[in-house]
Amino acid sequence: MQDILINWTPQETRVAVIENGAVQELHVERTLERGLVGNIYAGRVARVLPGMQSAFIDIGLERAAFLHVADVHVNGGTARGDHGPGAVPPPPIERLVFEGQTLTVQVIKDPIGTKGARLSTQISIAGRLLVFLPQDEHIGISQKIGSPELREQLRARMTALVGTSEDGGGGGFILRTNAEEATDAELADDIAYLRKTWRAIRERSFKSPAGTLLHLDLSLVERVLRDLAHDETQSVRIDSHIQYEALKAFGEQFTPTSVRKLELYKGERPIFDLYNIDEEITRALARRVDLKSGGYLIIDQTEALTTVDVNTGGYVGARNFDDTIFKTNLEAALAIARQLRLRNLGGIIIIDFIDMAREEHQAAVLAEFRKQLARDRTKITVSGFTQLGLVEMTRKRTRESLAHMLCEPCPTCQGKGQVKTPRTVCYDILREILREARQFNPKEFRVIASAAVVEMLLDEESQHLAGLSDFIGKPISLQAEATGSSEAYDIVLM
Secondary structure, eight states: EEEEEEEOSSSSSEEEEETTTEEEEEEEEGGGGOOOOEEEEEEEEEEEEEEEEEEEEEEEESHHHEGGGGGGGOOTOTTTTTSSSTTOOOGGGGGGGTTTTTTEEEEOOOOTTTOOEEESSSSSEEOSSSSTTTOOOOEEETTSOHHHHHHHHHHHHHHHHHHHHHOOOOOOEEEEGGGGTTOOOHHHHHHHHHHHHHHHHHHHHHHOTOOEEEEOOHHHHHHHHIOOTTTTTTEESOOHHHHHHHHHHHHHHOOOOHHTTTTEEOOOOOOOGTTTHHHHHHTTTTTTEEEESEEEEEEESSEEEEEOOOEOOTOOSSSSHHHHHHHHHHHHHHHHHHHHHHHHHEEEEEEEOOOOOOHHHHHEEEHHHHHHHHHHSEEEEEEEOOSSSOOEEEEOOOOOOHHHHHHHOOOTTTSSOOOOOOOHHHHHHHHHHHHHHHHHOOOOOEEOOHHHHHHHHHHTHHHHHHHHHHTSOOOEEEEOOOOSSSTTTEEEEO
16 A cells, blocks of 8 residues: 655645555645746757767757757658567757757657656646547557456547537547546546647747747646546645645546545644654765665666665674575565666666576566556566666656765765775875976975874874975974865875
């Protein structure tokens, strides 16, 4: 069973998804840093790059956004998402767009790191039960909906509803998973709402300059009812009375099945204290994850990929070494699946399970890992063990990870994840003094550095300091200072 907690403040919304008493997902949205995925803009083509089959589009953001030829809608072209054998390749980008052209575009990936937002001209608008594709005509059904017979029944019902609609017609639809048991009236209401929304976007696009936001996607609070709540959700608790009333009104109009689960939290303790969620957030930002058995994970996130290393640590509980490794890897499979959701890690992920000698152990660990990943709503592909004993996988990335959202590179180590030792800094200082002595002739050199560096120069490195002072023929004095960085120092010529 699932519970959802919403902690709302004017500057930030935080959502925790609780399953079986443990936090499985964390979502954070800051008012000044709100994500862009789903937003629709009037864009202007700033530059076409035939060599990359892409274009840079100005949508009014700090960095130009990126449009690839595969995401350009072509009339009569291949259906959305159909890139299999026999699919018709799109024409070259230079035949589809030109510099200065105005396009209606939708953000499909937020800006991440140094990369601008990724765009598509294949517009889709999500409703409660349906996703509207105004430029397409086909009816699609979510892959997670039951049997082939049920899927065909739903397709026939939707075809009839779309054909008999009185709101102007046109466009294609995809039935979302939660539309499986929807009535014809509910589906018809969603069709009407989505078409009305699209007409309003079209009208604004005709009279708006490039860089104009034409459609703002739902806030995180609203997306909780639309996307996160489902049949197994017991409650959705929110700690703001104003937001509770607004969410209740939104839910009654668009998600009547979910709004019944909405509760206003009135407790004296902060809502996130109920499950120690702030502590979970702190742990989710750490590099090391301890397992109950005594083993642990090391998670390293880089620009290109994320690596997860599994270690036995202090676990010696099994009968022999093979069983120790097998049980550690099984526990790690569960923990890794949870950490991927919790930290929202995406892109390429490489997992280094502890080497297993027996193939049946490998198969069991991989089966357990896939079973745990099945709970994840994000699209995932998992390969088997490689020749090097690694598991390669991908997890679709559409927004920043938790660490990238809440943290920034360390100013002390310039993002290296490590700092120089005091002895290394001492030797940097000695070399710098020698360099300065060859160019200048002061009465004295004064070194201003961190307390740890000064202490080492006075103690373990005092002989080297004295030898340098004799060699250059100048006194060297030391001054400890509470600098912001243990690597920082200054040499003053007196």
